[in-house]
Amino acid sequence: xxxxxxxxxxxxxxxxxxxxxxxxxxxxxxxxxxxxxxxxxxxxxxxxxxxxxxxxxxxxxxxxxxxxxxxxxxxxxxxxxxxxxxxxxxxxxxxxxxxxxxxxxxxxxxxxxxxxxxxxxxxxxxxxxxxxxxxxxxxxxxxxxxxxxxx
Numbered sequence: 001x002x003x004x005x006x007x008x009x010x011x012x013x014x015x016x017x018x019x020x021x022x023x024x025x026x027x028x029x030x031x032x033x034x035x036x037x038x039x040x041x042x043x044x045x046x047x048x049x050x051x052x053x054x055x056x057x058x059x060x061x062x063x064x065x066x067x068x069x070x071x072x073x074x075x076x077x078x079x080x081x082x083x084x085x086x087x088x089x090x091x092x093x094x095x096x097x098x099x100x101x102x103x104x105x106x107x108x109x110x111x112x113x114x115x116x117x118x119x120x121x122x123x124x125x126x127x128x129x130x131x132x133x134x135x136x137x138x139x140x141x142x143x144x145x146x147x148x149x150x151x
Contacts (some may be wrong), residue, residue, distance in 0.1 A: 001025050004033040014048045018055050023091055045098075046105050053092055053109060057116055060088040064120075071120045075139055082124075082143040089117045089148055107147055117146035 001022070010033065017026045035041065040130040064085050071077040096109035121144055128136040 001029050003029050005036065007044065009033070009048060010035060010045060014052050017052045020056065020059070027091070029092055030095070030098055033098075033100065037100065041126070042105075046101065049096065049098065049101070049105075049109060052098065052112065056088065057090055057113070060085055061120070075135060078136070079143055079145060081150060082140070083146055085120070086117075086143070086145045086147060089113060091147060093148055095145055114146065114148060121146040131144060 001013075001016075002009070004013050010030075013026050013030050013033070015024050030032045035045070037045070051062040064081055067077065071081070093110055096113060097106055121140075124140045124145070125137070128140045131137060
């Protein structure tokens with residue numbers, strides 16, 4: 001891969017990001033990519049970015065739900081699933097911080113991601129309250145998926 005400089009190259013990066021198989025390379029390339037946001041291009045880039053974020057949020061949520069359905073009370077598996085979900089949210093925040101987009105667009109995307117993480121964390125904490133042992137609540141709180149401080 002190379003740093004994208006044309007709209008087509010940016011779309012290729014977005015497609016790879018949707019797949020989720022080359023995340024580190026995609027991040028590196030888009031951080032160093034350039035593009036002149038002429039009339040209409042900025043809107044198309046923002047639309048592509050939104051599609052990637054929405055697809056990845058849905059995929060992450062579905063994957064987490066499947067893991068929870070199969071974990072059979074395994075607290076280590078729960079912890080790992082929470083950490084993977086948080087890692088996905090952190091990736092998406094880094095992904096959203098594309099240098100070619102206006103700061104207000106970047107902020108909107110980051111806010112969408114953080115809001116989703118907060119919503120899921122709130123739901124997990126609410127659900128975990130039904131566990132009488134308190135172990136589930138403890139794990140959910142110690143491994144918050146919305147702890148998204150990124151360097």
